[in-house]
Amino acid sequence: MAEEAILGYLEKNEQISDSGNFAAERGFDHNDVVNVIKSLHGFRYIDAQDIKRETWVLTGEGKKYAAEGSPEVQLFLAVPAEGSISKDELQKKLDPAVFKIGCSQAGKNKWVEMGKQVSRKVQNVEDKVKDLLLQVQNGHALSKEEISSLKARKLIVPQTWKGYSVRKGPNYAPKRKKAATDLTRENLQKGDWKELEFKEYNFNAKGQPAEGGHLHPLLKVRKQLKDIFLQMGFEEMPTNNFVESSFWNFDALFQPQQHPARDSHDTFFLEEPSTTRELPEDYVERVKRVHESGGYGSRGYGYEWKREEANKNLLRTHTTAVSSRMLKALAEKPFAPKKYFSIDRVFRNEAVDRTHLAEFHQIEGLVCDRGLTLGDLIGVLHDFFSRLGMSKLRFKPAYNPYTEPSMEIFSYHEGFGKWVEVGNSGMFRPEMLLPMGLPEDVHVIAWGLSLERPTMILYGIDNIRDLFGHKVDLGLIKRNPICRLGIS
Ligand code: PHE
Numbered sequence: 214m215a216e217e218a219i220l221g222y223l224e225k226n227e228q229i230s231d232s233g234n235f236a237a238e239r240g241f242d243h244n245d246v247v248n249v250i251k252s253l254h255g256f257r258y259i260d261a262q263d264i265k266r267e268t269w270v271l272t273g274e275g276k277k278y279a280a281e282g283s284p285e286v287q288l289f290l291a292v293p294a295e296g297s298i299s300k301d302e303l304q305k306k307l308d309p310a311v312f313k314i315g316c317s318q319a320g321k322n323k324w325v326e327m328g329k330q331v332s333r334k335v336q337n338v339e340d341k342v343k344d345l346l347l348q349v350q351n352g353h354a355l356s357k358e359e360i361s362s363l364k365a366r367k368l369i370v371p372q373t374w375k376g377y378s379v380r381k382g383p384n385y386a387p388k389r390k391k392a393a394t395d396l397t398r399e400n401l402q403k404g405d406w407k408e409l410e411f412k413e414y415n416f417n418a419k420g421q422p423a424e425g426g427h428l429h430p431l432l433k434v435r436k437q438l439k440d441i442f443l444q445m446g447f448e449e450m451p452t453n454n455f456v457e458s459s460f461w462n463f464d465a466l467f468q469p470q471q472h473p474a475r476d477s478h479d480t481f482f483l484e485e486p487s488t489t490r491e492l493p494e495d496y497v498e499r500v501k502r503v504h505e506s507g508g509y510g511s512r513g514y515g516y517e518w519k520r521e522e523a524n525k526n527l528l529r530t531h532t533t534a535v536s537s538r539m540l541k542a543l544a545e546k547p548f549a550p551k552k553y554f555s556i557d558r559v560f561r562n563e564a565v566d567r568t569h570l571a572e573f574h575q576i577e578g579l580v581c582d583r584g585l586t587l588g589d590l591i592g593v594l595h596d597f598f599s600r601l602g603m604s605k606l607r608f609k610p611a612y613n614p615y616t617e618p619s620m621e622i623f624s625y626h627e628g629f630g631k632w633v634e635v636g637n638s639g640m641f642r643p644e645m646l647l648p649m650g651l652p653e654d655v656h657v658i659a660w661g662l663s664l665e666r667p668t669m670i671l672y673g674i675d676n677i678r679d680l681f682g683h684k685v686d687l688g689l690i691k692r693n694p695i696c697r698l699g700i701s
Contacts, residue, residue: 233374267371270369284314481528509644558573568677602698622635
């Protein structure tokens with residue numbers, strides 16, 4: 214608005230002699246006009262010359278009297294029109310400063326008779342001081358005497374007013390050309406790039422603050438683990454199916470159908486769709502047989518295996534369900550050794566507490582090759598965990614339905630000063646691998662651990678609910694640093 218007014222005025226007039234008057238006449242705020250002048254001057258649309266004027270502004274006291282009246286008038290009005298008032302009485306009616314100044318000024322003006330009793334000497338008075346103050350406030354000029362009287366009473370102080378006089382500049386145009394910020398396809402096609410004025414780069418401008426993009430600690434640690442697996446030559450398994458059939462999650466892993474983990478107290482079963490649509494029938498047959506009566510040198514479990522149990526859909530309880538699918542797929546081709554890993558979510562129907570959630574992330578690694586031994590497993594675990602910064606390991610015999618032997622992995626935690634359990638591992642059983650059709654001398658070593666545990670240790674979080682779920686403090690996610698694995 215002010216910009217149009219200034220450029221428009223200069224189209225027909227030589228100059229704007231005083232930006233203050235220019236603003237006042239048009240009802241603009243002078244500060245806005247000054248900003249526009251500075252900007253137009255910068256682009257040389259106009260030439261602006263500083264002008265300065267000494268003006269007067271009201272002090273705090275001056276503003277008070279401009280609103281409430283001068284002390285002498287306030288005092289005069291407090292004295293009754295007829296008769297008199299005692300000085301003490303009068304003092305009580307007024308503010309102490311107003312009383313003090315009022316007495317001396319009203320006395321000087323011969324408005325009142327001052328003694329023990331105070332009475333009026335004139336009928337009416339005019340508040341000249343208030344009028345003058347209002348004039349100063351409204352920017353009107355006062356005479357020298359008027360100024361010096363207000364100044365003497367410290368009701369006004371001088372202030373330098375700054376403004377501009379303005380003429381056309383070398384780039385004058387009645388309307389500002391908007392400088393282009395981008396060279397567009399249209400500019401090139403139409404050829405108007407020749408006339409366009411481009412905005413200059415401002416290398417000092419600050420970039421926009423990044424609004425989001427804070428990685429969750431679990432994602433940061435996952436990335437580092439992924440890198441470790443990749444450096445060790447492992448391939449990532451596709452884990453994008455949270456829903457799995459009991460068959461792949463349990464049966465294929467030689468986990469008997471009466472196993473407590475297959476109870477709804479431990480596993481989330483799906484209501485809809487409650488069963489899987491298809492399973493590889495000939496393989497299902499071999500799995501059924503190995504559960505019921507064994508084979509491959511095993512006695513099996515000796516129970517009646519039920520297809521309905523295997524069909525039940527669930528939220529996978531471990532990523533080993535994916536490993537079983539991947540190994541079965543490997544068995545279908547001429548054998549080639551493989552190293553696989555995955556890091557993804559699993560679900561367990563557990564009571565939630567400081568260390569347990571009903572869903573968490575599992576890190577899983579496996580190596581599949583001919584002639585692998587427990588020594589290979591121990592070696593790979595040492596390699597893997599030392600890359601996480603855990604080089605002191607111990608193993609404890611354990612039990613998994615699908616591995617034999619099985620080992621719990623412990624690592625010495627320097628900070629805690631004790632051995633802590635960090636994972637579970639083992640060699641997949643022949644009852645799992647042979648029905649898949651893998652060659653007899655192919656062995657699979659595997660291990661699993663949670664992603665939450667190392668993340669909590671790295672980030673010093675002692676309640677898992679502070680790390681994952683609806684109670685997470687987003688501020689913590691924004692502030693948390695990168696904590697490097699291996700540097701503990
Ligand atoms: N699936 C096991 C678990 O849920 C981890 C594991 C993976 C154990 C591979 C042995 C071999 O704890």
